[in-house]
Amino acid sequence: MSQSYNRGLIEDFSRWREFSAGMWAWIFHKFTGWVLVGYLFTHIAVLSTALSGAAAYTNTIQALESLLVVRILEVGLLAVAVFHILNGLRLLFVDLGVGLEAQDRSFYASLILTGVIVVASVPTFLSGVSI
Amino acid sequence: MAERYTSFEPGGRRWLWQRLTAAFLVVVLAFHFFLLHFLNHADEVTFALSQARMEQLTYFSLMILFLVTATFHGVNGVYNALVNQGLSGTRKTAVKAILGLASVLLIVQGVRTALAWAGGVPI
Amino acid sequence: MYEHDVIVVGAGGAGLRAAIAAHEEGADVAIVSKLHPVRSHTGAAEGGINAALREGDSWEDHAYDTMKGSDYLADAPAAETLCKDSPKETIKLEHWGMAFSRDDDGRVSQRPFGGLSFPRTTYAGAETGHQLLHTMYEQLVKRGIKVYDEWHVTRLAVSDEETPEDRTCHGIVAYDVQTGQVEGFRARNGVILATGGLGQVYDHTTNAVANTGDGVAMAYRAGAPMEDMEFIQFHPTTLPSTGVLITEGVRGEGGILYNENGERFMFEYGYANNLGELASRDVVSRAELTEVNEGRGIEDEYVHLDMRHLGEERIIDRLENIVHLSEDFEGVNPLDAPMPVKPGQHYAMGGIETDENGETCISGLYAAGECACASVHGGNRLGGNALPELIVFGKRAGHHAAGKDMEDARITTGKEGEYELGEVDSPVELGEAGIGEDAVADGGTAADAGASVSGTDLVQRAVEDERETIETLLERDDGIQQAEIRERVQKSMTRNVNVFREESALKDALRDLREARELYQQVFVADKSRTFNTDLLQTLEMRNILDIAEAITLGALARNEFRGAHWRKEYQERRDEEWLKHTMLSWNDGRPELWYKPVILEGENKTYEPKVRSY
Amino acid sequence: MSTQVPESVEEESATETASAGKQKRDAKKRERAERVQEQREAEAAEKARSADDTYHLKVFRYDPEVPEKQEPRFDDFHVPYKQGMTVLDALMWARDHYDSSLTFRHSCRQAICGSDALFVNGSQRLGCKTQLSDLSEPIRVEPLPHSDVVKDLVVDMEHFYDQMESVEPYFQTNSLPDGELDEQRQTRENREKVKMSTRCIWCSACMSSCNIAAGDNEYLGPAAINKAYRFAMDEREGEDMKQRRLEILEQEHGVWRCQTQFSCTEVCPKDIPLTEHIQELKREAIKNNLKFW
């Protein structure tokens, strides 16, 4: 038998420049999804300080919320969540067979909309933070 | 000639639930964000406020449902992603078990927290 | 060595149908093909399948049209078999799920086609061949028939009795393209050749690159005669850079042909004062070439086919796929600019001589499809008559090879019936170069031991011979490469043995071919790899192109008349008293021998009297 | 094939049997061959230089058996341009004039045989259906990604064929009419519905472009699913068969693996709406299952 040459998966990543809208959407959706599960676990962990009493909970939350990093991370989380939601809606429509021709445009729209929402909510998210 | 695949483990049910939970999450998550970040600002969160909300049965059950759907949606999503990458055999079974366990723990912990707030099931 | 009852060489429409038929008869059958089945050129057929299916139509009418279209050079038993079996076979395809276009009542659609007295061309959009090929491959998968794909068959293992009629075919030798292995395939019952067309003899053709006439050449060298090789159909509107076909529909809708000076030459130079662009295929082809030859062609190569005046709406409505074809393959948007077109080789009416059951004069050797000549098409094939030929004769060959009882054939093969020897005045020596010196008297024949050798041994010997040939080719480090020879042959054939044929040009072609044969003696393969060596394969194909090009030219030179697609400058009319006969060529120890056998015009119920072919 | 190839000159002079006359002829032949060869190379070079328009191709080369090619590399070819020239034409030109060992599959030159799907400037296309003038230079030509390379631009298609054949890709029905001349009727609408799906030419471009198929070897892939769609949606097969078809598609590595990346739809040279077909099958499968819930 002739041997054959397998180029492996490495090359996939070196081709990122050639990815199309649908592929980017897939990658972003995956990434945001994973971040969201990660956050869900952390979130519950933080919230469960409530089990050790009201004071412990309020202190932890307020301590965290007063940190700028946490606020910035929250903005990031918002971005991730908003994109996941918008693209998730896009995917739901695709699943229903609606607007397949516009799938690339709807992806770009989700990206832009995410940006807009995130920028618009920065003041709210950063309000009252002590530096 | 190719063998025909016979492992008819329909992935359809999970696929459907992933969509259904997603549709549900859109609504609840939007509500959640709105309530906790825009109506009530983050730096104002206190145990008392959460407690006040949790003591209403509707809110309590909504949050439990939120937790369960989000967990299912998230964990199932992760599992799917792994299967898409060709996960199979014993490793697949192991991953399934671990993910299942993690979800149960997460839900149990979440429910305990909610109960702590509400001080028992708010009936 | 592999062993099966029936071995089918080629997996186009004819090969697939033959394999399915042999399988139906319970034979252990395998297909050996140089391309994966779905890559076969049957997939390119657009128009449709002629079958008399409807009230008001009959197989007799179809047979009449076919005989008339053939310019009375088809054998009536073959043409009648085609027309009688076609409806059944076409509906069989339908029962296998083929996605035919449908009428409102849910029945398969039919449309009119040139030369038909009834709209009986059954079609599936503009992709009938594609649907047919895939439907049949599906049936192959269903039955689990073994396919050796990407195995290039290089020779037949035929015993070497003195007269071809006494010989037997025991198998084939094939080269595994992926690994470079040469292996034998023993066929207990029979070998069916279904290797398709030979368009690569010309440099401009609608045929695939794989259509190099391998089967015809292999059978020829093994002793089966070639029949009516001079009859080559040219299509007037093909795209210059690829040979992609632009359907006659464009002219039907009102498309106009212009030369370099923007003259509507069909009228202005009087090629067809009544019909203009709508004159028959051969007339238009000749007119286009005359323009080019007289210096009025564009870039000395083609003419323009303009349909812009039809308006975008009408074009998109009726000829949308033409817009895509022209853009994709020629880079010209026909809504903005006229399309370049020129005549291109399209179909070979001739081929391996067979009877109505697909059998050749060598026992155990069959042929079906475009590589065979039963003869159904005679001097000219009607559009839509090739696809039914594949399924009708493919099936018959498959059944016969698998041992089914069949009615005796009326057509005789080899020099068994009435025949006369012919002569042709060639300016050069014909046949294999180097004969009489170190050349091997060859052909598919493998052994010199005669009939006493067992079939298996015979195949084994053929394998060894082939290995040696290939080794020799690969060992040589310098000389000339096949691409160069191929280009010369194709150019010469296109210049000299095209739609126009005149004695001096035909002789020039024979001289060129002689030179090419001598060059071929020094051919070498630069690629020494065993893996997917297309250089080697093309070099092997080149040999077949040479034999076939010579046969076409010889036939054209011998036939002193104008019949069907064969036009001769010196003889511009059909000469029935002398030429109601088939041109036959046999390979006699490396040299072509010319002979003739009479046409059979007596059909089942009537005799087809030659009439003037006018529509 | 015959074996009447002349031996090399050295050997011939060693063998006494070769006549002087033959030697002379051979020498002459050789001379002519050389002349022709030289002339041809000069012509090729001349053409390439003088053409105001040449295209620059970078072509992937690999051959497990040839030492210089064992390590994959890119070769540069400068091909003179002619109106209407496609990537396949350019490759053929390069092969015929520069390097006859340049290897690629091709046959029909008209986008119907499906043998020349290549990775051209970063996307899967048929060489014969891609105009050079639509591409930016240098034109990078590689074998299809996510397939084993056999040699140069030739990839191993076995896996693709296996997937295609695993979905029972043949018509099955229980309601054939009795007569061998009776048609099994089909409405025009139904034929329209399956029409696009029947256009597949098995080129594997879609499969090569799909990230999921790349990661999950068992995934049926867009082409095979489309093949199954062709039958599942054909009303002539009947309800029972549709049930069976959906079972095949519903398997874990069937339709559910598709993540609607759309790249299959984008690269398909026959414009088959693959994603749409896959999505429709997902919904069909769900509908079908809801009956049992």
Ligand SMILES: Cc1cc2nc3c(=O)[nH]c(=O)nc-3n(C[C@H](O)[C@H](O)[C@H](O)COP(=O)(O)OP(=O)(O)OC[C@H]3O[C@@H](n4cnc5c(N)ncnc54)[C@H](O)[C@@H]3O)c2cc1C
């Ligand atoms: C553009 C075009 C349009 C046409 N339109 C119509 C039409 O509308 N109606 C109609 O009736 N006819 C039409 N024809 C004619 C018809 O399509 C062909 O005559 C017919 O398809 C030939 O089929 P086949 O099975 O004989 O050969 P092919 O389909 O060419 O198959 C040949 C097979 O042989 C194999 N093979 C060849 N050499 C070897 C070898 N050395 N070793 C192993 N295997 C080998 C190949 O791999 C291939 O599988 C058209 C032809 C063309 C080119």
Ligand code: HEM
């Ligand atoms: C609020 C609305 C949400 C919508 C509309 C939504 C939508 C979707 C959809 C449609 C998918 C399936 C993608 C596919 O299989 O093709 C998906 C995947 C996923 N979702 Fe969500 N989702 C939402 C919220 C969440 C939340 C809150 C989490 C975290 C817990 C989450 C985590 C995930 C993960 C991990 C995946 C799998 C990603 C992957 O393929 O790797 N999603 N989402």
Ligand code: SF4
């Ligand atoms: S679906 Fe399209 S891309 Fe995929 S194999 Fe078929 S023709 Fe090629």
Ligand code: F3S
């Ligand atoms: S690219 Fe792959 S993920 Fe689905 S839409 Fe096409 S099969």
Ligand code: FES
């Ligand atoms: S050569 Fe046949 S599809 Fe391109």
